[in-house]
Amino acid sequence: MMNFSRLSRTTLSLVLACFSATAAAESRIDRQTETAVPRAQNLYGIGIGVLPKTSGSDEYRALVLPIINANYGDRFFVNALQAGAWLVDSDDQRLRFGLSAEAKFGWDASKGDRTRGMQDRDFSIFVGPLLRWQTDYGTLNAQWTTDASGNSNGQQFQLQFIKSLIRSPQLRLNGLIGATWNSQKFNDYYFGVRSNEVTANRPFYRADAGVEWQAGLNGVTPGFRDHSLLFGAFVTRLSQTQNDSPITQTRMQPMAYIGYSVPF
Template sequence: MKKTPLLVRQILLAVVSIALSFGTAWADDNGTDQNDAENSGLTILNNATNVTHWGLGAGVGFGESPYSGYGTKVVPFPLVTFDNKWVHVQATTVDVKIGSWSGVSLALRGYYSLRDGYNQSDAPILNGMEDRKGAFWYGPALAWHTAYGTVSGSYLLGGNKGERARIDYSKAFDIGDFSITPHVGVEWLSSDYVDYYYGVRPSEARPGRPAYTGTATWNTSVGTSVVYRLTKQQRIALNVGVSHLGNGITDSPLVGKRFIPEISIGYNYQFR
């Protein structure tokens, strides 16, 4: 099988990062307020008008990998967003909207992870390892919108690559043409997930890289997104954050970092 070039994978990773970080702020400006009375109940039964919002943009992202010697990249990328009554799309994430009740929205999520995995040529520590691939993840996703902020969560399955569950809290503050959104999150990763992406099989062990069986772990993250409204349709967004990796990951001989910083900046034009 032909390997995905490292630069291409870095670009795709950056697309996902900025889309997930900024999507909520842009969606809110488009008027997709889940608390509207007409949106209450099952999506298939409610009276909400099927209005489509979509936009195009571009940006640049900076990120690190937890794998030792992997290095960092600064890459440009395109950005596409789409939202209507039935679905919400951000990069490789698609939410099919099931319904909304008193500020609580439920969706069925499909997500292809481009963040995960590696080719053995990506770093010296990975030489001789079998390539690890991304996975398609699927499962329910919830969001609870209140005056005190938004709590969101998901539980996703990825076949033989395990399970992952995440909960996030964010609160937007509007100051003139700026929207500032601090956010914090916790993610649980199953032992199958950690073992696949960070484990070392006996056949892959060598001096300096002993065999390792991954265990379930928790990652935490914190950051802030800042969106500046140039006009009614144009946005510039900056996201700064850092993730703390759990022991199940950092105990792996492949990993050389516990804290993973992320910085992204992007521009988005909303056509509708």
């Protein structure tokens, strides 16, 4: 006759062993480099971002933006202007594959010296697959997206490497480097000049595909009680075809932000 007491103990032991193995695997996720902004817990707040007024502009605009950097059930995530879900994981969850959607700001043509009289470039949503691979040296992200809003009908492919530079209770700081390939339609939408936008000082221009490069720093430091101060700055070096556009004023495009968040 089957010994149900022994069977129950064996089943319980197996369940506990599986739980322990899962917990150990999950503990290998590096939360600091999980996103470009260092994070040990979910963060919600508000911030101010400074970015070029138009494509290639040497003048800047300030935007007030909500700050959300959070996981939900360790399956869904929101990271600033990006949101998505992980669909497939390795056993230790250091290799993950999912889908994401990311916002891309357009611009008001009347705000730029070289774009005045052109049509505005609209706010867009780009969607596509995302791969994250965490190693002992840092986190590598690979992402392909396409313009789901249909404004540019363009595509992007981005590689990004995130490295933890400082880990302490007083400051967490990440460095990042990356490269983004933009399709011809993407570049032509944001950097091209259409025939009905031509002026004496702004010739017709059709942009080709190209690769731009990024580097930057993102940090978090404690604020009042459990609140946090977030900050970051990075620069993008435009591709040659973007830089050759008659609306481009400078090839180096800096961006920065600062924000205040609370845990949840």
